[in-house]
Amino acid sequence: MFGHSVKLFDLFGFEIKIDASWLLIAALIVWSLSSGYFPQVLPDLTTTAYLALSVVAMLGLFASLILHELAHSLVARRYGLGIGGITLFLFGGVAELVEEPRDAASEFWIAIAGPAMSFLLSGLFGLAALAFGGVGLVGIVLAYLATINLVLAVFNLIPAFPLDGGRVLRAWLWRRSGNVLEATRKASGAGTVLAIGLMALGLFSALSGGGIGGAWLVLIGFFVLNASRGAYQRLMVQESLKGRRVAELMTADPWTASPEMTLADVADRIMLAHAVSFVPVVAGGVAVGYVDAQLMRAIPREEWPAQTVADVMAPLDDACVVPPRMTAEEALKLLAEGPHRKLIVAEGRQLRGVLSLRDLMGHIRVVQALGRGASPR
Numbered sequence: 001m002f003g004h005s006v007k008l009f010d011l012f013g014f015e016i017k018i019d020a021s022w023l024l025i026a027a028l029i030v031w032s033l034s035s036g037y038f039p040q041v042l043p044d045l046t047t048t049a050y051l052a053l054s055v056v057a058m059l060g061l062f063a064s065l066i067l068h069e070l071a072h073s074l075v076a077r078r079y080g081l082g083i084g085g086i087t088l089f090l091f092g093g094v095a096e097l098v099e100e101p102r103d104a105a106s107e108f109w110i111a112i113a114g115p116a117m118s119f120l121l122s123g124l125f126g127l128a129a130l131a132f133g134g135v136g137l138v139g140i141v142l143a144y145l146a147t148i149n150l151v152l153a154v155f156n157l158i159p160a161f162p163l164d165g166g167r168v169l170r171a172w173l174w175r176r177s178g179n180v181l182e183a184t185r186k187a188s189g190a191g192t193v194l195a196i197g198l199m200a201l202g203l204f205s206a207l208s209g210g211g212i213g214g215a216w217l218v219l220i221g222f223f224v225l226n227a228s229r230g231a232y233q234r235l236m237v238q239e240s241l242k243g244r245r246v247a248e249l250m251t252a253d254p255w256t257a258s259p260e261m262t263l264a265d266v267a268d269r270i271m272l273a274h275a276v277s278f279v280p281v282v283a284g285g286v287a288v289g290y291v292d293a294q295l296m297r298a299i300p301r302e303e304w305p306a307q308t309v310a311d312v313m314a315p316l317d318d319a320c321v322v323p324p325r326m327t328a329e330e331a332l333k334l335l336a337e338g339p340h341r342k343l344i345v346a347e348g349r350q351l352r353g354v355l356s357l358r359d360l361m362g363h364i365r366v367v368q369a370l371g372r373g374a375s376p377r
């Protein structure tokens with residue numbers, strides 16, 4: 001259901017998109033307003049009238065959510081941060097920041113802008129509702145929008161990362177300690193506690209006959225839990241690798257094979273003898289390819305003594321060779337998203353080393369174990 005977003009229009013240069021899951025929410029809102037809320041506060045209307053009112057209210061909520069995210073996006077742009085677009089999905093909206101805020105002050109202002117907009121909208125809708133005496137078709141819809149914006153503002157200010165309030169909390173901790181990783185860990189921790197609380201409350205409510213409301217809380221809790229954990233882990237990896245180059249983290253001077261070696265020799269004298277499953281092939285001082293366990297497995301074992309490395313090796317392509325000066329973050333991206341589990345590090349075609357995900361993770365673990373919060377700059 002997630003990931004199927006459709007672009008609706010551009011607003012101030014931002015792409016406004018809706019995820020398929022938002023249609024579900026829109027339908028749920030229209031259904032609950034037209035069958036519950038409006039018949040209660042405005043009796044004696046036709047079903048069509050209730051439906052029409054509910055659609056108008058839903059569109060008002062839709063606009064309110066977009067304005068909330070637009071406020072985040074405009075402030076982020078003012079601080080020079082890239083914004084991918086605004087997407088409305090199951091739990092509201094997200095302004096997709098391409099990069100994280102660079103300091104506590106920008107984090108604070110970007111985070112607070114959304115709830116500030118919702119408070120402002122709540123006030124404006126409230127005043128407009130008052131102008132209509134808070135009654136009648138228009139007055140009731142305006143009062144509803146005033147309330148829903150107030151709820152949005154307050155809910156988003158809950159100090160649990162990644163909600164806006166959690167970002168405000170993170171900005172405050174970040175400013176106090178100067179350590180963004182520690183600040184994120186604490187704010188995410190608050191998010192995790194809130195998420196588990198919501199899920200427990202939802203479960204309790206569902207078990208004691210609360211029905212759909214309870215299931216809803218469990219779902220929101222699950223979302224907050226995932227988002228808070230993911231945010232911290234992403235930042236931890238990023239901070240641990242910051243300023244690091246492939247040359248520092250690779251396994252230098254790896255065991256290599258020559259093209260004329262037999263596969264039996266590669267297996268016995270290199271792979272088994274030195275516990276490596278990935279072997280660069282070097283000819284005349286130049287890296288020309290690699291053999292790994294997967295390539296070996298494809299050849300029947302009885303043919304290993306007769307077959308040579310040159311017969312089976314994979315040639316080098318751009319996706320598996322990286323320069324030693326590449327940043328560790330870029331290399332991680334390649335390893336995580338590219339087709340190769342191991343990278344050959346070469347300067348020109350001169351083999352310098354091999355880089356695996358394990359090398360990167362090992363470094364991250366050591367940085368964490370040392371408790372420095374971040375690698376030395």
Ligand SMILES: [Zn+2]
Nearest residue numbers: 114115156164
């Ligand atoms: Zn927000």
